[in-house]
Amino acid sequence: MMQEPNPKQVPAYVPELARTAFTLTISQMYDGRVYDDFPGRCQHCGSGNCVKNGHDDPLFAKLISPKGNFVDVRVLLQKYICRDCGGTYTSQGPFYKGAMYGGPIVDIALSLAMEHPAYAAERMLTNFGIQVSTDAILDYVRLFAERAKQLAPLVPAQGDGLYAINMLKILFGVDNARELNEKLPSQVSLESLTDETYPRKKGAVKKIMDEILEGKKRVVHRGTKGDMVVNGDDGKTSFPESFTLALSYLLGADAYASLICTSGSFNQMLADTLFKALEGTSFNMTDGSFNYSQVKDHVLDPVHKTRNELKHDKKFQEMREEVKEAKEAKPEEKEKARGIVEEKLNEVKKYARARYQEVLGSTLEELRKGHPEYFDKDGDFDGHVTSNCAEGGNWRLKYAVRVAHQRTDTAAGKSILAAIKDSVFTVRGVKVRESLANMMGLFSFGMVMG
Ligand SMILES: [Zn+2]
Structure with a gap:
C-alpha cells in the first residue's frame, strides 16, 4: 500500500483560477470514468466466450483540496473472465507501465521537468492543486530515459x-x-x-x-x-x-x-x-x-x-x-x-x-x-x-x-x-x-x- 504523503497546502497567493482549473477538470474528466479496451477475444485461448468481471480502481491523481487534505481521483478498469479457460483480462486505461498516477499527470510532470529541477516541478504542481512528489518526478524522468x-x-x-x-x-x-x-x-x-x-x-x-x-x-x-x-x-x-x-x-x-x-x-x-x-x-x-x-x-x-x-x-x-x-x-x-x-x-x-x-x-x-x-x-x-x-x-x-x-x-x-x-x-x-x-x-x- 502506498504511504500517504505529508499534507500540503496550496499557497494563499495562488490565484483561484489556477488552483481550481486543473483540479476541476481532472475530477470531471477522470473521476469514476470506465476504461474498457477488451480486444473481443480471450488473450489465453482465443475464445470469444468472455464476460465482464468487475473493475480495478487504480489511483489516477491525488488532488489537494482547498482545506489542504488530499482527494483521490480513481478510474475504473473493466475486467473480463473467459468462460472456457478461466483466463482474465484487465483494461490498461490511461496509464504508463511502471509509473504511479495516470499518464496525463505524468505528461504534465515531464513537461515541467523539461526545463525545471524536480523540486521546482513539484512546487508548480502543488500550485495547480496536484500532488506529485519530487521522488515520483525523478522516477518519471528515469523511466523516460529507459523508454527512449x-x-x-x-x-x-x-x-x-x-x-x-x-x-x-x-x-x-x-x-x-x-x-x-x-x-x-x-x-x-x-x-x-x-x-x-x-x-x-x-x-x-x-x-x-x-x-x-x-x-x-x-x-x-x-x-x-x-x-x-x-x-x-x-x-x-x-x-x-x-x-x-x-x-x-x-x-x-x-x-x-x-x-x-x-x-x-x-x-x-x-x-x-x-x-x-x-x-x-x-x-x-x-x-x-x-x-x-x-x-x-x-x-x-x-x-x-x-x-x-x-x-x-x-x-x-x-x-x-x-x-x-x-x-x-x-x-x-x-x-x-x-x-x-x-x-x-x-x-x-x-x-x-x-x-x-x-x-x-x-x-x-x-x-x-x-x-x-x-x-x-x-x-x-x-x-x-x-x-x-x-x-x-x-x-x-x-x-x-x-x-x-x-x-x-x-x-x-x-x-x-x-x-x-x-x-x-x-x-x-x-x-x-x-x-x-x-x-x-x-x-x-x-x-x-x-
Ligand atoms: Zn480463454
Missing part, C-alpha cells in the same frame, strides 16, 4: 551505464539524416555539428575538497594552466567526477540528431556511435577530439581548431607569459603595470583573432573543394560555419540540466528532455520561429512512454 533507449537506441543492447539515443527517431521518426531529407517536402541542408560536455556529478566538488583536506590530493600551480588539483600519490591531474554528454546537431533541421550520456569517458567507439544518426550528412563539423579521426567527411570546427593550434603556438604562449608577468608586478609599480597589462592583453586578443581568421579561411577553402554545393554564384559560403553554433546549443543544454545528478539514468533523462525541448520550439531568442520538429508534430510524451 528502448524506442530509439543508436546501438542495440546498451548496458545500464550507457544511454545512446537516436534523437532523429524521437523527433522525426527516422533512423538517420538521409531518411529525414527524403521525408521532407523541400531538402534541408545536412551539415552536422558534434560536441561533448562534461556535467559534474552531484557532490563531485565537495568530494575533491574533502580529499584535499585529508591529504589524498593537493593543489599545484602549473605554468599558464594555473592552479590544478593532482593526486597525492602519482601526481596525476584530478578532475571532479562527471558524466560524458556527447551530442550531434543537424543545423538545417534545428534539431539534435543523437545524444550519448554515460558515466564513462568519451572514446572512439562512442564517437562512431554518435555518428550512426548522421548517415547521409554532407559534412560534419567536429571538435578537436582525436576520437573523430575515423569519421568520414569530418571538418574540424574553426573555433576548436584555432584553440588547439594556439595551444602549440610558441609566440602566443610567450605573449600569455608576458601578460602574466606584468600582472605580477610589485605593489609600487601597480599603476604603471596596469597600462602594460591592458596593452599586452589587446595584443594577445588581436593575435588570436588573426589566427582564427586564417583558420576560418583555410576551413572554407577545404569546404569549397569538397562541397562546392555550399557556395553561391558569387563564391560566398551559404552554410553554417559560423563559430560556436554547437557550443551555443550545448550551453543551452547545460543550463537545462543545471542541477547536478548522481545517477546516470537521471542525468540521461534530463538531457534527453532538454534536447527535445531545444529542438521542438516555436520561438527562438525573441523571434517567433517554428522549428521543423514542431511543424512535423511527431513527438509526444506518450509516444516515448507508452
Whole structure:
C-alpha cells in the first residue's frame, strides 16, 4: 500500500483560477470514468466466450483540496473472465507501465521537468492543486530515459551505464539524416555539428575538497594552466567526477540528431556511435577530439581548431607569459603595470583573432573543394560555419540540466528532455520561429512512454 504523503497546502497567493482549473477538470474528466479496451477475444485461448468481471480502481491523481487534505481521483478498469479457460483480462486505461498516477499527470510532470529541477516541478504542481512528489518526478524522468533507449537506441543492447539515443527517431521518426531529407517536402541542408560536455556529478566538488583536506590530493600551480588539483600519490591531474554528454546537431533541421550520456569517458567507439544518426550528412563539423579521426567527411570546427593550434603556438604562449608577468608586478609599480597589462592583453586578443581568421579561411577553402554545393554564384559560403553554433546549443543544454545528478539514468533523462525541448520550439531568442520538429508534430510524451 502506498504511504500517504505529508499534507500540503496550496499557497494563499495562488490565484483561484489556477488552483481550481486543473483540479476541476481532472475530477470531471477522470473521476469514476470506465476504461474498457477488451480486444473481443480471450488473450489465453482465443475464445470469444468472455464476460465482464468487475473493475480495478487504480489511483489516477491525488488532488489537494482547498482545506489542504488530499482527494483521490480513481478510474475504473473493466475486467473480463473467459468462460472456457478461466483466463482474465484487465483494461490498461490511461496509464504508463511502471509509473504511479495516470499518464496525463505524468505528461504534465515531464513537461515541467523539461526545463525545471524536480523540486521546482513539484512546487508548480502543488500550485495547480496536484500532488506529485519530487521522488515520483525523478522516477518519471528515469523511466523516460529507459523508454527512449528502448524506442530509439543508436546501438542495440546498451548496458545500464550507457544511454545512446537516436534523437532523429524521437523527433522525426527516422533512423538517420538521409531518411529525414527524403521525408521532407523541400531538402534541408545536412551539415552536422558534434560536441561533448562534461556535467559534474552531484557532490563531485565537495568530494575533491574533502580529499584535499585529508591529504589524498593537493593543489599545484602549473605554468599558464594555473592552479590544478593532482593526486597525492602519482601526481596525476584530478578532475571532479562527471558524466560524458556527447551530442550531434543537424543545423538545417534545428534539431539534435543523437545524444550519448554515460558515466564513462568519451572514446572512439562512442564517437562512431554518435555518428550512426548522421548517415547521409554532407559534412560534419567536429571538435578537436582525436576520437573523430575515423569519421568520414569530418571538418574540424574553426573555433576548436584555432584553440588547439594556439595551444602549440610558441609566440602566443610567450605573449600569455608576458601578460602574466606584468600582472605580477610589485605593489609600487601597480599603476604603471596596469597600462602594460591592458596593452599586452589587446595584443594577445588581436593575435588570436588573426589566427582564427586564417583558420576560418583555410576551413572554407577545404569546404569549397569538397562541397562546392555550399557556395553561391558569387563564391560566398551559404552554410553554417559560423563559430560556436554547437557550443551555443550545448550551453543551452547545460543550463537545462543545471542541477547536478548522481545517477546516470537521471542525468540521461534530463538531457534527453532538454534536447527535445531545444529542438521542438516555436520561438527562438525573441523571434517567433517554428522549428521543423514542431511543424512535423511527431513527438509526444506518450509516444516515448507508452
Ligand atoms: Zn480463454
